[in-house]
Amino acid sequence: MKIVIFAGGSGRRLWPISLKSSPKQFEPIIGSRSTLQLAVDRVKDTYGAENIFISTNEMYIPIIQKQLPELPVENLIGEPTRRDLAPAVGLAMAHVAQKADPAEPVAILWGDNYMTEVPTFLTVLAAAEDVLRQGAASIMFVGETARFANDNLGWIGLGEPVEGVTDRPVYTFDSFWYRPPMDECQKMYASGRYVWNTGYFVTTPGYVRALYATHQPDMWAKLTGIEAKIGTAGYTEALHDLYPQMETISFDDAILTHVPHNQALV
Numbered sequence: 607m608k609i610v611i612f613a614g615g616s617g618r619r620l621w622p623i624s625l626k627s628s629p630k631q632f633e634p635i636i637g638s639r640s641t642l643q644l645a646v647d648r649v650k651d652t653y654g655a656e657n658i659f660i661s662t663n664e665m666y667i668p669i670i671q672k673q674l675p676e677l678p679v680e681n682l683i684g685e686p687t688r689r690d691l692a693p694a695v696g697l698a699m700a701h702v703a704q705k706a707d708p709a710e711p712v713a714i715l716w717g718d719n720y721m722t723e724v725p726t727f728l729t730v731l732a733a734a735e736d737v738l739r740q741g742a743a744s745i746m747f748v749g750e751t752a753r754f755a756n757d758n759l760g761w762i763g764l765g766e767p768v769e770g771v772t773d774r775p776v777y778t779f780d781s782f783w784y785r786p787p788m789d790e791c792q793k794m795y796a797s798g799r800y801v802w803n804t805g806y807f808v809t810t811p812g813y814v815r816a817l818y819a820t821h822q823p824d825m826w827a828k829l830t831g832i833e834a835k836i837g838t839a840g841y842t843e844a845l846h847d848l849y850p851q852m853e854t855i856s857f858d859d860a861i862l863t864h865v866p867h868n869q870a871l872v
Contacts, residue, residue, distance in 0.1 A: 613632075660674070661698045692852075733772040734746040754795065763794075782858070828848040832848050
């Protein structure tokens with residue numbers, strides 16, 4: 607399985623610890639390792655440095671090379687400007703597609719999260735990979751059991767339990783809720799039918815790229831124009847020409863809203 611860790615945020619909410627020149631994901635906020643280094647540490651032994659990609663702003667690539675010299679330089683994907691996550695995920699998948707079969711599972715993770723239950727996390731990733739390889743789903747969302755009503759997080763509604771695909775609890779996908787009001791959060795928490803949305807998911811390059819081609823044809827055309835130049839002398843020019851032309855739109859709005867419920871599990 608390939609791993610893509612997103613580390614392009616500017617971290618403005620943690621100013622002055624987090625600065626534009628060195629956002630929070632590059633700072634040792636807890637311990638001596640940055641949160642990005644910790645994110646890579648969690649998965650490196652299981653999946654290998656050669657299978658880990660970092661998506662970031664191109665201005666941060668020198669920082670990443672210094673902090674994570676074990677990662678191949680071609681796995682560091684720099685955006686020339688911020689265009690939200692739909693273009694960023696599309697660009698990352700274009701790079702992953704150079705090294706992965708269209709049906710190979712890819713985990714989308716974040717570089718600014720702190721985590722204590724690492725063995726459980728790795729078990730969940732392995733289960734999601736297994737579900738994808740079985741063909742039981744085309745995309746697997748990773749939820750966290752809610753510990754209280756929280757209106758600062760997104761929530762995922764659970765459908766029916768799915769038996770026999772993995773040892774971990776798996777459910778059909780029902781709905782997304784982005785930071786609902788506290789009264790709704792309290793109802794969701796009390797029902798036991800909702801989990802916190804971690805933002806992590808496992809899918810395949812082929813599946814996601816087909817969604818771009820179908821539902822974001824203009825963005826897809828620009829992404830394929832960039833992809834055609836990956837590994838060539840014309841890559842930087844194509845990237846700087848086409849990427850800024852893409853719409854600034856979230857991955858949720860551009861892609862995830864179009865995922866059929868029968869193709870997703872939680």
